[in-house]
Amino acid sequence: MKNSKETFGRNSTTITRLILLGFSDIPSLQHLYFSVFLVTYIVTLPGNFLIIVLTLADPALHTPMYFFLRNLSFLGMCYTSVNVPKMLWNLFSGDKTISFIGCAVQTYFTFFLGGSECFLLASMAYDRYAAICKPLHYPMVMNRKVSTGLAAGSWLSSFLVSFGLTSMVFTLPFCRSHKINHFFCDIPPLLKLACGDTSHNQMAVFMAALLFVTFPFVLTLMSYVSIISTILRMPSGAGRRKSFSTCSSHLMVVTLFFGSACIMYLKPNSSYSPDTDKFLSLSYTVITPLLNPIIYSLRNKVVKGAFCRMVGRRRFC
Template sequence: MADKNLTLMEEFILLGFSELPYFQGFLFVIFLVIYVSILLGNGLIIVITNMEPALQIPMYYFLGNFSFVEICYTSVTLPRMLMNLWRQKRNISLLSCAVQLCFFLILTSTESFLLTGMAYDRYVAICKPLSYPLIMNHKMCVQMVIGSWVIGIPVLIGQTYQFFSVPFCGSNKLNHVFCDMPPPMKLACGDTSGDEYFIYIDCFLFGMIPFLLILFSYIRILSTILKLPSTTGRSKAFSTCSSHLIVVCLFHGSGSIAYLQSKSSYSGTTDKIFSLLYIIVTPMVTPTTYSLRNKDFIESMRKLFSKYIG
């Protein structure tokens, strides 16, 4: 019977915001504006960090790569969400769902490790300033970025393949806005404790370990900052690190709540809210928290605009 259901079920239906039928147009406009702002804001960071010589330092190299991941990250989910809101056609094939989930997990892992790399960069800059040019050379930065991209690919591709190899029974409706891991698991036949176990392993490897490394880095950073004799130096160091911590807390906090639910306690409404936090809010606030509060970046942006527009 399970095999028969697996053969017949060729697609899922993403319910999205179907419980709000009269707000579909409004939600489409809101999410379209958010998506465009994410593309423009993070695209501006990529352009300026690559074109402005004053920003050719490791911190902005990581920031440019992080903004690129943010664009890819939202582009995996938001365009499909917008299409569903516009066309009111919410079906998605099992293959498309698997591909979306796989790219989403890989980009989530990449973002997590990039945040760790950015924390390490700040740790070296503040705690070991004399060794900073030697440790954070260009080769080291490139290796860290490439490592952030590739470290999770084999595991996450294998897990996605294994997950979509199980039979799905009963309803094919996913109470979610995109193909995330928890909603299809609720429809899987038989015992899914093994899949839940692998989710916890993924959360530990690609979420908890990077978060603990970031936490350790900032404990050392805070200890060093408090020892600085200059109030101005402490203020500048706190300002530089606070932007990164805001994004870390948003990303890891919302992601942990969404993923560390068991199948029995899964709530579609709660999961949709927290999913929107880490697929929309985090990429949207990145340009503001990292760049628009940064005097060097604002000055570089002003010079670039005056050169090509003024």
């Protein structure tokens, strides 16, 4: 990566810091935003940590499904920690600056973790497909080696691509402004600050989104088409309800995460709207990590049973 100091405008002014405008368009609501996001962050971290502890401690949860859920919870803790603490500090202190290097690091991990979550959700969909559509072959299809390989592939899939995209963006000359109309450093709003022709950069982002958003989403969609088709052919109503309950939680998370990510990164550049992008970004960087443990625990009797066994209060659960 080139030197982080860029020339701004025609003057020889050197930029070493950027400004995250965040939600400063409504100053009177800054304290409300801070309170809401603080509570969200405080709930997200222990909620996901509890899922990790439960899936490690209880033998009943030592299955591929909960192995993937453990990975998803850890990823959610990392994802929300990349952006929310800085956003909280900006809201609390009023200091909205971020160093050029800090912005680059934030951009890298946002894309890296987001891409990893896309493939992890697709892996979880494949696990549900194997369990429901191929139940007799499930232990062989989703053995430890396969599930570990899918999880590792999810984490490693976007490692190098994220570095390349981040380097590509932060070696551009930023000559329009040093104010980012967003609450964290993301590639689309950063490209708006670059001078010169950024069409190649925008195409690279679009192609990366096709690989890390559209491709896993299509795989997930194909898995659920087969899953729903198999469930509808089951003769027993109780069997249909039980089968659907095992994947309904994952389907809710997939819809929220992929829906917002597809709109965010695959929409035409001409339809760029800072306010819309902020809302969409909140859904997959803040809301999804918050909802993961809630959805998977409230709608999952096995997880609730593991929690009851851990706290030793089975009769109250």
